[in-house]
Amino acid sequence: MTDLLLSQIKPGGESPFGTDEYVVNMGPQHPATHGVLRLVVKLDGETVKETMPVLGYLHRSIEKICENRTYPQCITYTDRVDYVSAMSVNLAFALATERLMGLEAPPRAQWLRMIFVELQRLASHLLWMGAFAGDIGALTPFLYGLRERERILDLFEMTCGQRLTYNYIRIGGVMIDILPEFVPKCRAFLDYFDPKIPEYEELLTYNPIFLERTKGVGVITPEVGINCGVCGPSLRGSGVSCDVRKQHPYLFYDQVKFNECLENDGDCWARYKVRMNEMRESVSIIRQCLDRLEPGPIETKLPPILKAPPASEIYFRIESSRGEMGIYLVGDGTPKPYKAKFRCASFSNTFVLDQLTRGWKVADIMAVLGSLDMIVPEVDR
Amino acid sequence: MTNDELKSKIESDFKDKIQSAVLSAQNEVIVAVKPEAYVALCQELKEKPGYDFQHLSCLTAVDYPKESKITVVCHLWSYRKCHQLTLKLDVDRVNPKAPTLERVWKSTNWFEREVFDLYGVVFEGHSDLRRIMMPEDYTKYPLRKDFTDDGFIIKPN
Amino acid sequence: MISGEKLVQLVSSLLQQVYALLDLSAYAGILDRVVCAVVMFGFVAVFVMFLVWMERKVSAHMQSRIGPNRVGPLGLLQTLADAIKLTTKEDVRPAKRDKIPYFIAPILAFVATFMGMVVVPFDNKMVVADLNIGVLYIIAITSFTVIAILSAGWSSNNKYSLLGGFRSAAQIVSYEVPLVLSLVPVIMITGKLNFSGIVQYQQQAGYWFVFPQFVAFITFIASATAEANRAPFDIPEAESELTGGFHTEYSGVKFAMFFLGEYVAVVVSSAVAATVFLGGWLPPLHFLGFIPGFVWFMLKVLLIIYLIMAFRWTFPRLRVDQLMDFGWKVLIPVTILNILVTGFVVLLFGKGA
Numbered sequence: 001m002t003d004l005l006l007s008q009i010k011p012g013g014e015s016p017f018g019t020d021e022y023v024v025n026m027g028p029q030h031p032a033t034h035g036v037l038r039l040v041v042k043l044d045g046e047t048v049k050e051t052m053p054v055l056g057y058l059h060r061s062i063e064k065i066c067e068n069r070t071y072p073q074c075i076t077y078t079d080r081v082d083y084v085s086a087m088s089v090n091l092a093f094a095l096a097t098e099r100l101m102g103l104e105a106p107p108r109a110q111w112l113r114m115i116f117v118e119l120q121r122l123a124s125h126l127l128w129m130g131a132f133a134g135d136i137g138a139l140t141p142f143l144y145g146l147r148e149r150e151r152i153l154d155l156f157e158m159t160c161g162q163r164l165t166y167n168y169i170r171i172g173g174v175m176i177d178i179l180p181e182f183v184p185k186c187r188a189f190l191d192y193f194d195p196k197i198p199e200y201e202e203l204l205t206y207n208p209i210f211l212e213r214t215k216g217v218g219v220i221t222p223e224v225g226i227n228c229g230v231c232g233p234s235l236r237g238s239g240v241s242c243d244v245r246k247q248h249p250y251l252f253y254d255q256v257k258f259n260e261c262l263e264n265d266g267d268c269w270a271r272y273k274v275r276m277n278e279m280r281e282s283v284s285i286i287r288q289c290l291d292r293l294e295p296g297p298i299e300t301k302l303p304p305i306l307k308a309p310p311a312s313e314i315y316f317r318i319e320s321s322r323g324e325m326g327i328y329l330v331g332d333g334t335p336k337p338y339k340a341k342f343r344c345a346s347f348s349n350t351f352v353l354d355q356l357t358r359g360w361k362v363a364d365i366m367a368v369l370g371s372l373d374m375i376v377p378e379v380d381r
Numbered sequence: 382m383t384n385d386e387l388k389s390k391i392e393s394d395f396k397d398k399i400q401s402a403v404l405s406a407q408n409e410v411i412v413a414v415k416p417e418a419y420v421a422l423c424q425e426l427k428e429k430p431g432y433d434f435q436h437l438s439c440l441t442a443v444d445y446p447k448e449s450k451i452t453v454v455c456h457l458w459s460y461r462k463c464h465q466l467t468l469k470l471d472v473d474r475v476n477p478k479a480p481t482l483e484r485v486w487k488s489t490n491w492f493e494r495e496v497f498d499l500y501g502v503v504f505e506g507h508s509d510l511r512r513i514m515m516p517e518d519y520t521k522y523p524l525r526k527d528f529t530d531d532g533f534i535i536k537p538n
Numbered sequence: 539m540i541s542g543e544k545l546v547q548l549v550s551s552l553l554q555q556v557y558a559l560l561d562l563s564a565y566a567g568i569l570d571r572v573v574c575a576v577v578m579f580g581f582v583a584v585f586v587m588f589l590v591w592m593e594r595k596v597s598a599h600m601q602s603r604i605g606p607n608r609v610g611p612l613g614l615l616q617t618l619a620d621a622i623k624l625t626t627k628e629d630v631r632p633a634k635r636d637k638i639p640y641f642i643a644p645i646l647a648f649v650a651t652f653m654g655m656v657v658v659p660f661d662n663k664m665v666v667a668d669l670n671i672g673v674l675y676i677i678a679i680t681s682f683t684v685i686a687i688l689s690a691g692w693s694s695n696n697k698y699s700l701l702g703g704f705r706s707a708a709q710i711v712s713y714e715v716p717l718v719l720s721l722v723p724v725i726m727i728t729g730k731l732n733f734s735g736i737v738q739y740q741q742q743a744g745y746w747f748v749f750p751q752f753v754a755f756i757t758f759i760a761s762a763t764a765e766a767n768r769a770p771f772d773i774p775e776a777e778s779e780l781t782g783g784f785h786t787e788y789s790g791v792k793f794a795m796f797f798l799g800e801y802v803a804v805v806v807s808s809a810v811a812a813t814v815f816l817g818g819w820l821p822p823l824h825f826l827g828f829i830p831g832f833v834w835f836m837l838k839v840l841l842i843i844y845l846i847m848a849f850r851w852t853f854p855r856l857r858v859d860q861l862m863d864f865g866w867k868v869l870i871p872v873t874i875l876n877i878l879v880t881g882f883v884v885l886l887f888g889k890g891a
Contacts, residue, residue: 025697056515061523137856207853229486229488242460312406315409326439339443341441351491
C-alpha cells in the first residue's frame, strides 16, 4: 500500500496528498486584531508563511483635517490619533506648536502635563497588559487591568471632565487647574496601585504556560529593530536605549529620577517585562512630580490668533505610551498648519510583524501582535 | 555635538552631495539634498562614524503647488549620538519621482507607500509600491493641496 | 433515613403501580429504562444550566466582578433567559455548507457526551445502566465528539472552522490516550470495569484512589480538560485566534447544542473522576454517613468542576504544537510510568495494595 502511494509521488513535488497554501483573512473584524486591522495570512497547515497587514480601515485623514483647522482646533483631533493614550498626542502636538512659535508653558503646567502623561502611560500599559494576556488566552488579567485603569480615568474625569478624549493639554499650558483634592487622591491611587503590579506579575510573569507562549517568540534583534523602525518599549525589549525622555528630554524629564527599562532578549516576554517595569517607573515619576508641584499660573498668555512664523518647521518627538511619537509641523504665517504629520509608533511597529511571524504558528501572530502594542487608529490616522 | 557643529560638519563632509544646510529658527539642522546623491548620502549618514543616524524616525512629504514641487522630508535620529537631522529632497510636482531608501532603512517601506498613496510620489525601486491607506482603486492624492473630491468641503472658519 | 437505594426502591414501586394501572406491566423492564433516561436527561439539562450560571459567577468572582444578578434570585435564571434567547434566534446558515454533516454535528456533539452520563452511579444502585464494562463504554462514547467537531469544522465551509476542526481532531485523539491510561491503574488494582464496583472496592478498602493514585488523578483531570476543549486546552475554539473555531458558523439552537455539549462533557469527566478517584457516593468520614450518598457525589462533582473552571480563568492558552508536546511527551510517559509502578506494586503485594 505504501509503495503504491509512494509511486504516485511525482518528482516535481506533486504528491497525491498535494498541499496548497491556505489564505486566511483575519479582520477587519476579528477579536484579536484590536480594532480594524486586517491581516492576510498565508498558512501551510498551522505554520505561517506570510502575514500581510492591510491598513486603512480606520483612515480618517486627520492630517488633512489639521491642515484646514487652526492650531488650537487641531488639539481636538489629536485625541483621536491614539484614543487609548490621548494625553500623549495632546502633549506632542502642544509642545511642537509651542516650539514652532517660541512659546513656553509655565512650570506648574509642565509638571501637571508630566503627571497626566505618566498617568496616561499607566492607563495605556494596563489596558495593553490585559489585551496581551487576552490574546494568548488568559482573560482574567484584562479585567484586573481595567479595574485599575478605571481609577486613573476617574482622576482624569475629575480634572477635565473627560474619560477618553481629554483635550486637556493645550497650547501654552493646560485646560484647567487641578482640584485641591486631586493630589491626595492621586497619591492614594499610587499607594493602592504599587502592590498591584507584583500581583499581576504573580499571575502572569512566571506562569509556565505564559512563558512557553512568549519566551523566544517573535524575537526582534537590535539590528532588525532599528532598521525596521521599531521604537518605544518594543525596541527597549531588545536592549536598545531609545527612550526619548532620556535621549532628548522635554518637559522636566531631566529633573526627575527614573530608569530606562531595558531587556535583552527581544522576545514577547521581554517586551512584556519592559512595560511592567515602565509602570513602576511611571509611578515613581508621578510621585516626584506631585512632590515638586508648586502653585502658579497654568498657562501662558497667548496672542489672540496663533500664527506660526512663515516658512518655519519643527519635528518634535516625545515618548508616548507606545513609543516614539513625532509631530512634524510646517508653518506658513497663517493660523493653520501648512502641513501636519503624525509619526506614530504603532505604524512603524506593525511593519515588522511579517518578519517576526514567518515560520511560526497562527497563535503566535496574536502573541507578537499583542506584544507590539499596536492600536489601529494610530496606524491609520 | 551641537546642532551648529553638526551643520558645519555636514557642510564640509558632503559638499558635493548637498545643496544647502541651514540651522532653522527652531534649532534644527535642515539639509537640502541633491537628487542624484540622495541615496548615497543617506547611506553615508547611516554608517559613517560621527553621524550614526541608524534610525529613520519619519519620512513624509510637503506639497508646494506654487513652486510646483513636492518636498520629501526625512527625519533622522541617532540613538548613540542623540542628534537629529532633517533631509529634504525636492521632486517635480507634475511627474514626482524619487529614489527609494528601502535599501538603507527598511522602515521606509511603509512610509514611502504612505507618501505614494497620499502625495503620488513614485519611489523608484520600491519593492511593494501600493496604496496603503486609501482603497486600491482610488485615483487621487488626498494630501495634495489642490485635492478635490465629492464630499470634501473646506468650511470657512 | 433517606438514601439513594431507598429512593430508587420507592420510585420503582411507584412506577410498578402506575404500570399495573395502565396495564403495561409486561413492558416494565423497558419502561423503567425509558423513565430513567428521561429523568436523567432532565436532570443533566438543569444541572448544565446551573453550571453555566456557576461558571459566570466563578469567573466574575475571580475577576472581581459581580456576575449575573438580574434575572431571578442571584441571577440563577440568567441561563434560562439565554436559552430562550438562543432558541428563538434565527438559525443563520452558510449558503455553501455541506448540509447533512452541518445538521448532524451539533446533535452528535450533544448526544455523544450526554450518553456518557448513563453509566455513572449517583448512589448505591442509583444508576441508569450499571454496565459491567462502564469504563470502556464511557471512553468509547465520549470519543464521538471528535467526529462531531470535525464534521462541524468541515461542513461550515469556513477557514476558521476548518482549522478549529483539525486542531480539535488532533487534540482529542492525542488526549484520549492519557485519559484511558490514567484509568488503567485503578482498573488494575480493582480488577473491575464497572463504576459501582470501583466505588464498592474503595468502600471495602477504606481509602479513595486519589491517595495512592494521585498522579493518575492529575493526569486524568488534565486530559479531561483537554477532551472537553476547555482552557488552557481550548485551541479548537481559541477565540482570539480563530474567532469561534469549529462553531463559528453556528447560531441559535445549534450553537446552544455545542455549548451545552461542552458543559456536559465537563460533567461527565468530573463524574468519572469523582467516582473513580474520589469514592463516588461515599462520605469522606464515617460519621457523615447520615447525609445521603448522591449529595456527596454531587458535591465531589462540583468540586472538580470548580477546579476545571478555575483553570480556565487563570491560565493562558497553549499553542497547538505545545499542546501536542504536552500530551505526547509529558502526559503519556507519566501515565505509562504510573501503570508500570502500579503493576509492580500489585504484583508484589497482591490486589488492593
